[in-house]
């Protein structure tokens with residue numbers, strides 16, 4: 665079980681630094697409310713983990729955010745995070761950054777391609793638990809859109825749909841750059857619009873948020889168990905009026921849709 669880190673930062677503080685913290689907190693809070701104290705693990709796979717620090721914005725990277733939110737929200741579950749990145753230097757930097765927190769130092773680091781990493785993650789869960797009941801989240805934060813280049817850069821688009829079918833209680837969290845989508849679509853690349861991407865990922869319920877800023881990131885959390893719409897943290901049902909607007913790739917950006925009502 666995890667203990668608070670005592671860094672003096674609340675979930676809302678770190679949300680302002682990394683907006684996908686809100687998405688992680690949705691998955692963790694719901695899991696913790698149902699499964700705390702029963703010896704269950706919270707499985708987590710970060711497909712684009714990076715080095716633990718986002719130098720461009722000078723904010724913590726997704727693995728540090730994971731641990732921060734886990735210490736806040738997973739009070740009765742055992743975190744089991746796997747952090748994957750194909751840049752070996754980034755993975756070593758991440759290892760050093762996690763070393764300062766005894767709980768985080770037990771994270772599994774996977775230097776290599778995220779399609780391979782996702783297969784390994786799936787096999788570890790299969791050996792430990794019944795895939796139907798395993799709980800957790802897969803985070804996809806590729807810097808671009810839901811896409812994998814010919815050189816293998818991007819999201820694990822080949823394996824994720826079958827993974828979602830086999831592990832129905834593991835949520836999907838996507839942080840997608842809509843500016844990249846618009847550029848790729850404009851250049852004639854075969855990119856599906858976000859609604860089609862979500863429909864192909866085998867989750868019954870999607871919450872969506874627009875994370876604002878010039879890149880217009882789309883945050884999406886896919887789950888099979890129904891949940892509240894979490895409007896207070898900017899998430900709307902994909903099929904609601906606001907959700908449809910957020911998924912409308914041709915709608916003009918609107919500051920009022922931003923998760924925190926401010927530009928990133």
Ligand SMILES: C[S@@+](CC[C@H](N)C(=O)[O-])C[C@H]1O[C@@H](n2cnc3c(N)ncnc32)[C@H](O)[C@@H]1O
Pocket residue numbers: 711712713714715716717718724725726727748749750751754776777778779805806807816817818819
């Ligand atoms: C936006 S950056 C890291 C973002 C990170 N989640 C954060 O919060 O700082 C995207 C990362 O994805 C990694 N990456 C890209 N394609 C990958 C692949 N096929 N397998 C594993 N990592 C990949 C890159 O090396 C890069 O570190």
